[in-house]
Amino acid sequence: MSQLTALRIHPVKSFRALTLDSCLVEPWGLAGDRRWMLIDAQSEALTQRQDPRLALFEARIEDDGTLLVGHPDADAPLRVPTPVPGPDALGPVSVFGHGFSAPVADTPEIADWFRKLLDRELRLVHLDVPARRPRPATTSLADQYPLLLTTSSSLDALNELIARDHPDLAASAGPVPMERFRPNLVVDEPTPWAETGWRRIRIGEVEFEVVQQCGRCVMTTVDQESGVFTGQQPLRTLRKRRRFEQEATFGMHLVPLAPSGALRLGDPVTVLDAGPLPQPA
Incomplete structure (x- = not known):
């Protein structure tokens, strides 16, 4: 699990x-x-x-x-x-x-x-x-929705796509780290991109609605250690390989469902409802 x-x-x-x-x-x-x-x-x-x-x-x-x-x-x-x-x-x-x-x-x-x-x-x-703050879902000062979830296998798959398209760049720059995407939650789901088909999940004792894929912007090109723009990756590859409805995407927006509770590292992640995986444009 x-x-x-x-x-x-x-x-x-x-x-x-x-x-x-x-x-x-x-x-x-x-x-x-x-x-x-x-x-x-x-x-x-x-x-x-x-x-x-x-x-x-x-x-x-x-x-x-x-x-x-x-x-x-x-x-x-x-x-x-x-x-x-x-x-x-x-x-x-x-x-x-x-x-x-x-x-x-x-x-x-x-x-x-x-x-x-x-x-x-x-x-x-x-x-x-x-x-x-008037929003479709009550949220903090996040861009759109309360939480952002990513998976380690999807990041691995993305780095493989970058290496395939730009081997010289990937060799010199190294893999893109998860920090570039600024998620709240990272899950070790073994199947790349599986999260794009999730509709409702439970992490530990808390259930979430999986609302939509997260559209990505130039912030993914900022080195979070040095505070500088690093070039076009990973945004360039996302736009080419993982574009949905004209947006480059990575990660999923979540909305907590009652009752809420606490999350802890190591909590199991259970998919309660899923749909067909969307296909990139």
């Missing part, structure tokens, strides 16, 4: 992943996942699409709710208390053109800390109540 082999959250959207041994599942995703994000002067979300250096930032949430942010070039970590909810704390926020209001941690100290590292004016937003 397949099992859960990696469990990750991103306390701040587009920052480095934080690996966990266990985590609570909430209706809008894993506890602590993507509840904070940076916004620019136009109140639009800043992600690695616009600035790959965000991959160098680390963040975690302390027991009292304080956000602790670190960076290799920072003199000291940044500590940000959770904004107190209230009309005065709310500000306009946009994620890819979809607007809503959320508490903004807007202080000179925060702005100065990020300005020194990224040379731009930025503010931090905290999504205290996920229902503030």
Whole structure:
């Protein structure tokens, strides 16, 4: 039986992943996942699409709710208390053109800390109540849906496709690591691409609806260790070999189904409902 082999959250959207041994599942995703994000002067979300250096930032949430942010070039970590909810704390926020209001941690100290590292004016937003963000499925500050699942065998198959199409590049660059896809859950399903046919699954004690394949973008070309764009892979091969409805895809979006619970590394993965495997365009 397949099992859960990696469990990750991103306390701040587009920052480095934080690996966990266990985590609570909430209706809008894993506890602590993507509840904070940076916004620019136009109140639009800043992600690695616009600035790959965000991959160098680390963040975690302390027991009292304080956000602790670190960076290799920072003199000291940044500590940000959770904004107190209230009309005065709310500000306009946009994620890819979809607007809503959320508490903004807007202080000179925060702005100065990020300005020194990224040379731009930025503010931090905290999504205290996920229902503030209107989406088809209630979610955190993730792009579309509460969770993203990938499988190790599909990554192996993708790297084989890259090596077949571009042997010289694959030999020099090495295999694409899973971190490029920024999943919450990694499963050791033995059959490549099997997850594209899943409709409902159970991991440990939690059931999920498998909503759709995840369309991939230029963020998959960012080296998560150095914070730089690396070229066209794996996006080029995904566009050629794994394109569905005009999108390059890798991984599956999940929505938790009641009752929720906790996930732990090693939890078994059971497919409760499946359909025919979609064929690439």
